[in-house]
Amino acid sequence: MSSSVLLPLAEVTPLPGSTYIIPALFLFFFATTVAGALVAVAAQRIIRGVCGLAVCCLGLAGLYYFLNSPFLALMELLIYVGAVCVTIIFAVMLAEPDEPAPTGSLPRRLCGAAATVVVAGAIFWSLARLGVFGRWPTLALDTRDWSVQKIGVELLTTYSFAFEAISLVLLVAILGALAIARSGRHNA
Amino acid sequence: MSAIIDFCGPWWPWVRMLLFLVGTAAFAGLNAAYLVWCERKIAAFVQRRPGPMEVGPQGLLQPIADAAKLLAKQMLTPPAVDTILYRIAPVAMIIPALMCFVVLPYGDALMPTRIDLGLLVVFALSAFNVISLMLAGWSSNNKYAIISSARVVSQNVAYEIPMLLTIVTVILVTGTTDLGTIVGQQGGWFWNWNILRGIWTLANPLVPISFLIFFICMLAETNRAPFDLAEAESELVAGSFTEYSSMGFGLFFMAEYVNIVVGCSLATVIFLGGWQTGLGNLLSFLPDWAAAFVGLGAFFAKLYAMIFVVMWIRWTFPRTQFYGLLNLSWKVLIPVALFTLLLSSILVKLPNLF
Numbered sequence: 001m002s003s004s005v006l007l008p009l010a011e012v013t014p015l016p017g018s019t020y021i022i023p024a025l026f027l028f029f030f031a032t033t034v035a036g037a038l039v040a041v042a043a044q045r046i047i048r049g050v051c052g053l054a055v056c057c058l059g060l061a062g063l064y065y066f067l068n069s070p071f072l073a074l075m076e077l078l079i080y081v082g083a084v085c086v087t088i089i090f091a092v093m094l095a096e097p098d099e100p101a102p103t104g105s106l107p108r109r110l111c112g113a114a115a116t117v118v119v120a121g122a123i124f125w126s127l128a129r130l131g132v133f134g135r136w137p138t139l140a141l142d143t144r145d146w147s148v149q150k151i152g153v154e155l156l157t158t159y160s161f162a163f164e165a166i167s168l169v170l171l172v173a174i175l176g177a178l179a180i181a182r183s184g185r186h187n188a
Numbered sequence: 189m190s191a192i193i194d195f196c197g198p199w200w201p202w203v204r205m206l207l208f209l210v211g212t213a214a215f216a217g218l219n220a221a222y223l224v225w226c227e228r229k230i231a232a233f234v235q236r237r238p239g240p241m242e243v244g245p246q247g248l249l250q251p252i253a254d255a256a257k258l259l260a261k262q263m264l265t266p267p268a269v270d271t272i273l274y275r276i277a278p279v280a281m282i283i284p285a286l287m288c289f290v291v292l293p294y295g296d297a298l299m300p301t302r303i304d305l306g307l308l309v310v311f312a313l314s315a316f317n318v319i320s321l322m323l324a325g326w327s328s329n330n331k332y333a334i335i336s337s338a339r340v341v342s343q344n345v346a347y348e349i350p351m352l353l354t355i356v357t358v359i360l361v362t363g364t365t366d367l368g369t370i371v372g373q374q375g376g377w378f379w380n381w382n383i384l385r386g387i388w389t390l391a392n393p394l395v396p397i398s399f400l401i402f403f404i405c406m407l408a409e410t411n412r413a414p415f416d417l418a419e420a421e422s423e424l425v426a427g428s429f430t431e432y433s434s435m436g437f438g439l440f441f442m443a444e445y446v447n448i449v450v451g452c453s454l455a456t457v458i459f460l461g462g463w464q465t466g467l468g469n470l471l472s473f474l475p476d477w478a479a480a481f482v483g484l485g486a487f488f489a490k491l492y493a494m495i496f497v498v499m500w501i502r503w504t505f506p507r508t509q510f511y512g513l514l515n516l517s518w519k520v521l522i523p524v525a526l527f528t529l530l531l532s533s534i535l536v537k538l539p540n541l542f
Contacts, residue, residue, distance in 0.1 A: 045270075047270075047273070047323075047326055048270075048272075048273070051273065051323065054319060070303070070304075070305055071305060071308070074305055074308045074309060074311075074312040075308075075312075077312035077313070077315055077316075078308070078311055078312040078315050081315050081316060081319060082312070082314075082315025082316075082318065082319075082348070083315075083345075083348075085319055086318050086319055086322070086341055086344070086345065087345070089319070089322055089326075089341070090338070090341045090342070090345070093326070093334070093337070093338055093341070147304065148304070148305070148365065
């Protein structure tokens with residue numbers, strides 16, 4: 001019975017117009033990513049900025065899904081929305097409730113803005129150029145199989161050095177937090 | 189059943205999708221409504237009073253009346269709130285909670301989709317729970333709500349860790365994150381359920397403790413008593429929901445019960461054998477359709493027994509203090525969960541060494 005109930009989607013009669021659904025979904029996730037990123041940088045209040053970041057991560061998760069990587073998509077949600085954004089908001093809540101008004105004279109602020117635009121534009125231009133014209137290293141693994149098993153085996157064999165280096169960074173961060181928390185309570 | 193499938197022909201997958209969509213929405217909505225009634229009745233039983241009695245026999249129509257009242261009230265937006273986030277928060281709370289039902293298997297044929305990463309889907313979606321509650325509190329521009337959202341974050345961050353550690357422990361034993369396969373492994377007698385199987389196969393003798401940790405974390409993640417500091421009525425009015433009226437509040441209330449159903453379903457699937465009756469081959473004389481119904485009944489029996497325990501705890505345990513809550517997680521649950529994880533990974537690898 002279950003075999004007739006659960007047909008693989010390839011054998012399913014396509015709904016009228018279903019050829020547009022997949023491109024439409026792709027465009028939706030693309031638009032979500034860009035819109036979230038714009039909100040994240042343009043928002044006046046920092047909490048709204050973090051919400052933009054969460055929306056951006058949601059769109060990115062959708063794009064990862066389109067890249068045939070559902071595991072990465074779910075991890076994007078679990079870690080970036082569930083942990084990183086929450087931690088940022090938590091840090092914001094411990095700080096001042098409202099941002100202070102911008103200080104300094106108008107020409108000075110304009111100079112600052114111009115410098116920011118130049119630096120950001122340079123970074124964007126070089127990254128975009130690298131992405132379009134740069135010579136990418138050939139893939140170490142030419143595979144379409146991105147199952148959890150494959151990712152786990154690769155992380156613990158081919159990429160074990162990077163994996164261990166990242167966990168070392170995290171370990172140092174945890175130890176630092178513990179060291180601060182330990183002395184902090186007695187001083188207060 | 190097969191007549192319907194034949195009638196729909198190649199359209200069956202779409203019809204099936206629609207059926208699941210409607211069925212899931214109805215299941216979630218009715219559960220939210222009638223679990224409130226159960227909660228009131230259990231509270232009344234604990235406090236030696238009759239509970240809702242007026243609307244319908246035994247107050248059975250009370251949830252419908254409540255829903256009508258909530259729907260009819262005005263959607264008020266207080267002037268000082270952050271309007272966009274204030275309106276988004278309840279929606280962002282209920283949608284991921286409902287989406288979890290996409291992967292939860294209620295029977296051999298009663299799972300909307302079967303994917304390899306089912307378990308991770310539920311956890312990825314439950315990540316939105318915290319952020320929406322926190323946004324609700326922050327955008328309300330109310331001191332009680334802000335205190336509540338600060339509490340929600342530290343509580344959920346603290347309890348997410350032991351919960352995920354326990355889940356990793358279980359995945360080590362099951363070897364898969366596909367919820368359908370996890371239930372399939374627990375067939376036969378009830379000692380094949382994950383909660384007991386680890387003991388006699390020596391895969392991990394501490395699974396009952398993992399189950400306990402999972403249950404405690406689930407209570408904390410769904411903000412249920414004794415961990416309901418986020419909406420502690422006696423201190424914080426209604427916590428994050430203070431400024432919400434009408435269905436804005438209604439959606440939060442619904443999401444709380446939907447989250448309880450999702451959490452208890454997950455515990456049933458992972459630890460208590462899902463739709464497996466646990467009676468070995470005693471029921472093998474039943475035809476397929478009857479076995480499916482018995483399986484569904486077994487699932488619901490386990491599910492609602494757990495939900496009853498959740499409510500029982502709420503009305504008999506006093507609320508914990510905030511430091512007690514955080515100490516329990518960081519000083520008891522996380523070390524114990526880490527130890528079970530370590531033991532489990534050693535026991536998984538040990539047979540390979542000899």
